[in-house]
Amino acid sequence: MIRFLDIVRRDLRLALRQGSDSVMVVTFFILTVVLFPFGIGPEASVLERVAPGVLWVTALLAAMLSLDRLFQADYEDGSLELLVLTPTPLELVVAAKVTAHWLTTGLPLLAAAPLLAIFLHLNAAGFGALLLTMLVGTPILSLLGGVGAALVLGARRGGVLLSLLILPLTIPVLVFGVGAIDAAILGMPIGSYLAILGGMLFAALALAPWATAAALRQATE
Amino acid sequence: MHRFANPARFLRIANAVYPWLVAATFLLMAAGLWFALFDSPPDYQQGDSVRIMYIHVPSAWMGMFCYTAMAVFSAMALIWKHPLADLLARATAPIGAGFTFVCLVSGSLWGKPMWGAYWVWDARLTSMLILFFLYLGYMALANAFDDPIRGQKAAAILAVAGFVNIPIIKFSVDWWHTLHQPSSFSLFAAKHSDIAPSMLLPLGLMALACQTYYFMVLILRARAEIASAKIRTIRMAQVHAAGGGE
Numbered sequence: 187m188i189r190f191l192d193i194v195r196r197d198l199r200l201a202l203r204q205g206s207d208s209v210m211v212v213t214f215f216i217l218t219v220v221l222f223p224f225g226i227g228p229e230a231s232v233l234e235r236v237a238p239g240v241l242w243v244t245a246l247l248a249a250m251l252s253l254d255r256l257f258q259a260d261y262e263d264g265s266l267e268l269l270v271l272t273p274t275p276l277e278l279v280v281a282a283k284v285t286a287h288w289l290t291t292g293l294p295l296l297a298a299a300p301l302l303a304i305f306l307h308l309n310a311a312g313f314g315a316l317l318l319t320m321l322v323g324t325p326i327l328s329l330l331g332g333v334g335a336a337l338v339l340g341a342r343r344g345g346v347l348l349s350l351l352i353l354p355l356t357i358p359v360l361v362f363g364v365g366a367i368d369a370a371i372l373g374m375p376i377g378s379y380l381a382i383l384g385g386m387l388f389a390a391l392a393l394a395p396w397a398t399a400a401a402l403r404q405a406t407e
Numbered sequence: 408m409h410r411f412a413n414p415a416r417f418l419r420i421a422n423a424v425y426p427w428l429v430a431a432t433f434l435l436m437a438a439g440l441w442f443a444l445f446d447s448p449p450d451y452q453q454g455d456s457v458r459i460m461y462i463h464v465p466s467a468w469m470g471m472f473c474y475t476a477m478a479v480f481s482a483m484a485l486i487w488k489h490p491l492a493d494l495l496a497r498a499t500a501p502i503g504a505g506f507t508f509v510c511l512v513s514g515s516l517w518g519k520p521m522w523g524a525y526w527v528w529d530a531r532l533t534s535m536l537i538l539f540f541l542y543l544g545y546m547a548l549a550n551a552f553d554d555p556i557r558g559q560k561a562a563a564i565l566a567v568a569g570f571v572n573i574p575i576i577k578f579s580v581d582w583w584h585t586l587h588q589p590s591s592f593s594l595f596a597a598k599h600s601d602i603a604p605s606m607l608l609p610l611g612l613m614a615l616a617c618q619t620y621y622f623m624v625l626i627l628r629a630r631a632e633i634a635s636a637k638i639r640t641i642r643m644a645q646v647h648a649a650g651g652g653e
Contacts, residue, residue, distance in 0.1 A: 333564075333565075333568055337548060337561045337564060337565055338548070338551065338561070340552060340557065341548070341551035341552050341558075341561075342551050342552075342553075343551070344551075347544075347547055347548060347551055350540075350543065350544045350547055351544040351547075351548060351565060353540075354537050354540045354541055354544065354569075354576070355568075355569065355572045355576070357537060357576055357579065357580070358572075358575050358576055358578075358579035361579040361580070361582065361583040362579065362582075365582075365583070386575065389575075393568075393571060397564060397567070397568045400485070400564050401561060401564050404557070404560040404561065404564070405557075405561075
């Protein structure tokens with residue numbers, strides 16, 4: 187557990203000192219959402235109708251954008267090989283790195299969400315659902331993305347490839363995330379959606395670090 | 408299973424089986440097409456366009472079968488480091504992608520006269536489209552590395568991870584569809600369950616033909632993969648020999 191926290195702390199410190207990565211991801215998120223009113227027109231009723239989908243899809247793309255850096259820097263400077271060699275289980279190392287990734291990119295997306303909800307005229311109920319689904323959903327994206335990030339280490343055009351691999355696998359998160367917000371806007375209960383998203387989170391938590399560790403082992407062989 | 412890990416033994420068996428597979432594929436395909444196109448009744452509602460089913464449904468089955476085969480081969484390769492399983496998984500991917508593509512195209516051609524649109528966001532169509540993207544991702548990853556062995560291992564992990572995710576995707580897509588358009592294509596599901604025997608015969612023949620076609624092409628592709636691995640080894644040996652002589 188101490189090792190886990192050590193790795194989280196190290197990654198957080200690295201991210202904070204470099205600084206630009208998470209800011210860029212959030213800026214991308216905001217900028218892409220701002221493009222939509224230009225694309226489909228500024229009518230409040232239209233924007234309100236598409237807001238859940240637009241917010242979730244752009245959050246998905248923003249998460250993809252940051253994922254290729256998850257293991258890349260460690261892979262390039264060789265510290266990944268040391269992490270693989272430590273007595274700490276590699277699955278735990280992966281969980282720590284994914285946690286740090288979520289704290290530096292998933293959580294800032296949540297912080298930017300209120301602003302974007304106002305831009306897209308999302309009502310109060312929908313806004314609450316947006317925050318809840320993103321809170322449960324973005325860690326799944328980080329976990330699934332970790333598998334992809336480990337698989338494309340050393341590949342040509344890793345970043346593009348990563349999106350091609352992971353985006354089809356994230357469709358369930360998108361379906362239930364948007365479904366919950368749509369239901370909330372109509373005043374229906376969203377507990378079942380959140381329960382399913384939570385189930386997916388636990389399944390990803392149990393399985394994804396294991397697959398990521400397998401991918402990291404073959405990358406550092 | 409480990410008996411077949413030796414490429415030479417595999418090739419011997421594959422070469423013996425191959426002519427029979429070619430004969431079976433052509434016979435089954437010819438018989439299936441004859442029954443499908445000439446000797447089966449047109450549907451009372453759909454007319455002759457129901458004949459698209461005889462290629463559409465088998466290719467949909469094969470699209471799913473090939474992904475399962477790919478995942479099983481990949482798991483074998485990861486667990487036992489079985490060299491031929493790796494090769495068979497890589498050989499299966501383009502065949503499966505081809506069948507999925509045929510299924511999508513024939514489905515959209517069938518959808519135009521039946522539903523009035525080439526594409527509908529129906530749960531079945533959408534899940535086949537996602538399956539097609541999974542194949543593309545697998546092939547892109549397998550070819551993205553300078554070292555083919557690396558690409559193969561990464562792709563194997565992806566195939567297994569994707570296979571775990573497929574039921575979740577399928578289930579979520581069904582859910583998503585039923586939210587928006589309940590039961591507009593229940594005819595589609597019902598037709599499969601009580602299908603007339605005169606239509607079942609060509610459908611069965613075509614399904615078997617696709618299956619033997621898969622094994623035929625699999626052997627062809629596996630032979631090519633083994634040959635290219637041999638060429639790679641010879642080239643490496645030549646390079647090393649030339650380097651040592653300097």
